[in-house]
Amino acid sequence: MIHQRSAMNVTLVLVLLLLLSSPAAGQTAQDVCTYIEGTLNISTGLKSTLCQDFQAGIARGHLQASRALQLLQEVNDRINPSNQASAENMLTTIGSIINPAKSDLPAELLIRRVFELFSREQVKGEFMNTAAQEVIVLSRLIRSVAPVYRSLGIYLEPNVSMKVIQTDAGEIELNVSRVDTVITATAVALDRFERKLDRKLDDVAGMKSEVMRELRAPSFVGAEALPALLIQYIEAHTTGNEWAPIVRQLAADRGRTS
């Protein structure tokens, strides 16, 4: 019995050590700020703003500190004099998206597009300008999606972290993570729809179908499985027509008119 307890204690200590020694363990918004202030190779004047934006966004729950550090490190690895302005533009856009005092929105779609572009580089930093442009385009997409859900009551005021909305089928509990998942999933779906080789900009049924599929099984890091009631509510209160102008704008932002 004593041996069993000892073995359990040793196992627990080992597991704790393993967790504590993992790179993501204990990373906080303060660590992100420390990295921005001390290591990130951007203009000194921007550091304070960026730090505030990221700290506020992380505290709000729009972004994990570990994910923010991953992004900042990947960007910093690629910054050079020829792309520094693009890198700064990209990071300040992301910062202003997640800061509750500015946009109060999720930035996961933007971050994953940055990582996608970085992964295709033959030379480190060669797609920084493209990434910065794409981040601006996707931030506009995120900002366009949010008001559609706001009209359905799916939003939180910046100083509120949870609320309940009443529907015919029952009550739906909303928190930052759920609202972020709804907005990001919708933006992911519309972005994917716009990039389809055979897409038609007036295919509203196709847009709705893509959005609902993504809401049922979100395909991005940090997504939360949404309650069935919330998905049913969105399905019942959207037609696809609300997405069409957003997709057309997205296509136009990318220089594709048809």
Place this chain on the structure above:
Amino acid sequence: MREEYSKELHDDEVGKLLREGLSQAVAREEERLSRLEINVMRELERRRSRRRFDWLLGTPGLRPAWALAAAAALFVLGFLVGNWTSNPLSAQGVEFVVFNPEAKEVTLAIDYPVEGYKEWQDIPLKRRNGLWYINLKLPPRTYEYGFKIDGQWWAYDPAADYLVRSVNNTVNAVREVKNVSDQT
């Protein structure tokens, strides 16, 4: 009755019978003894010949031939099982396959962290006879992906559900992994 009979035999007759009986017994023993040498020689030869094949036909647990046979059988079984489980067309999960006999290295990049790899990180494919493949256990959702063939991006995967434009003027393949219950 026996006493009367004994009484009827004369002494010389008894002696004659005893002599005949003894001489027959001696003759039988002589014959048996004369064949003993042949039998011994036959037995020796039989045992010698059996020993010649003992290593092959002896007790299975102790004989090297059986051990060799068991090892060979295990090897063949292991080979068949290994071959079956790593076969790109029979394993479970989601298959990603590229046929390119000339390629030196093929990797998969996918837009979600899977099996210890970060999103869009290069996941090496296994190679067999020009076929590059990997089987990933993917939760149901939509995945964008592509392959790097000797460092060059390629995503015109015939197994893709559809293709989308990628922001750096290439394409990504898209696979929709559905719930097993949805597929039936």
